[in-house]
Amino acid sequence: MIGPAPADLHDVDWANSLVPGDFCDLPEPVRLTDGVATATSRTWGTVRVRSGRNVTYGDTDGDQRDEAALHVGCDDNGATMSGQLAVGYVVLSRLGDSLAVLGTITPRQKQTGSYGIGLTQVDFAPGRITVHERWHRPTDPRCCPTGESTTVWTREGNRLVPGEPRVVS
Template identity: 45%
Template sequence: MRRVLPLVLVLSACGGPASGPRITGQPEPNPTVAVTTSPSSPAARPTLGQAPGDLRAVDWRQATLPAAFCHVGDPVRLRSGTARATSELWGTVEVFLDVDVHYGDVDGDGREEAAISLGCDNTGGTASSQLAFAFVVVRSVNGALELVGEISATTMRDDAPHVPLLAEPRFEKGAITVKELWYRPSDATCCPTAASLTRWSLRDGTLKPDPSVQVS
């Protein structure tokens, strides 16, 4: 898949992250990435088409998914893992399925939800053209795919050479914890050398980031 390559290269090209300069403080809240969550009212949740009870059977490369993390107002229909869309912030963008999909039960109903890794770029096709990444969390309800919430980066250094990446979502009842991989000023776009953990709690039917962040 063409759009899988940028993040795969980012995470693997270094072989192993080298130690960078000592961090003198936590990254600042990211002003360009909106925290996006699902509406608290079940009636207001967008439905995204038909879905089997077992989400592992979904072909996510052809799915319809929201992309609010890229400031795209309407859900996008992926075709072979990509979709062109108009971002209210960046203009013409390409939304792409990135790397893999993770499964776990966050709402405690005994059925798995899916966290789909998505990215968007300015259609340049390089690491420097990447604009944002997110996990879109969805579930199957009465045969329909329904949005639970979007998990996006919550921190970013002003002097970072690249937007933060997201990895390793860990599901538990009532929460998903994700690793935010972010960049020191000296890092190449292939290799972020710093990380923070953000816990997103399911409160009133909405995924919200907890204020505590662990930085390494």
């Protein structure tokens, strides 16, 4: 549990919320301010965490209340040209009166190029969330990843379990 939850997650001010940082190897959650925070990653040192505006909603447990998938990312705060270090979707639900993390969705496709994998879309369905990934093949230019895959994350109780990625192009 990361705090109190409104009756409808559509009412959360995600740009100023507390989010878990496991996608960026942060030891504890971070508080976003206008969608940004600075934190210390166990892997990369000082990082900038960004989020707050790209949220997808859907009902995975059939309770007629939406869960939320908040797109998050961390970068090296401009230290290098290709500063993106990690991306993910934090999936949150209302459990009782609390906001709870069901899990953090991270890329599952094995990287074959020299650039990071992007998560481009999440689709909610009963008991699962399908995530669309774009990735660079070894000969792809930075602008234009040609690899596409999907991974189905299954909801098991109050947690998410990833399936194997499936290459679709």
